[in-house]
């Protein structure tokens with residue numbers, strides 16, 4: 001089943017093509033671009049010496065051969081680590097348990113995917129080559145922006161600020177400084193922007209909007225916020241980012257968001273039936289670890 005005639009949904013590679021290649025590495029983002037993803041998602045954190053790096057967890061333990069909190073390590077220390085070799089079939093089998101998740105928990109797709117993607121018949125074509133150091137080193141946001149700037153087509157970026165309250169505005173300040181360097185901080189209007197900023201923190205999005213009112217912002221939601229059940233979002237935020245769990249359990253909420261005039265970007269959509277559900281509800285973007293498979297499902 002494909003959806004060739006449906007409206008065009010943006011396909012966003014979550015942490016890169018992170019089912020096939022190690023998340024948040026150049027290898028994963030190159031693969032996502034190669035697969036045809038419209039946009040790349042990344043999480044950003046500040047290092048001890050003030051660099052923004054693309055790492056999801058507070059610590060580097062799960063995705064590298066090192067240990068410790070990103071915020072306690074300097075960029076040079078992170079650069080000495082290998083963020084690629086954990087991504088082997090063996091480590092994938094263990095990853096959910098190492099991270100405290102049970103087998104069968106849908107979040108395990110954040111690590112390895114499952115066998116239930118019926119139309120996925122090929123083996124991953126990413127291969128870990130320790131000699132390609134840069135491909136699996138820690139990725140700075142600056143390097144990711146360069147990759148996007150060098151792409152031979154338009155690729156958008158959805159940047160998520162992680163634990164921004166802890167840094168009292170520094171994450172957003174560094175982010176906007178960096179975007180400015182690439183000429184991406186002040187689009188003429190939100191719908192023309194190549195970059196959007198996402199967060200579970202309304203305060204973080206507020207800081208971004210205060211500094212750059214035309215940069216689009218996405219309010220991420222794990223559950224329907226009790227005070228925003230009617231489809232409103234925090235003041236000035238244009239895009240809703242509900243989890244796939246919200247979409248499955250409360251499809252009427254998605255309709256309310258759409259009726260309120262918001263775009264809806266859903267994460268993390270890895271199963272074919274969830275892609276179909278999102279299409280049926282008319283969501284605007286699907287954030288997935290499997291951009292290639294989702295694009296095929298959409299008939300693109």
Ligand code: G3P
Pocket residue numbers: 014041043056160198220241267287
């Ligand atoms: O794209 C939003 C999604 O990434 C939020 O969850 O935990 O994967 O950062 P997480």
Ligand code: CA
Pocket residue numbers: 041042043160
């Ligand atoms: Ca994220």
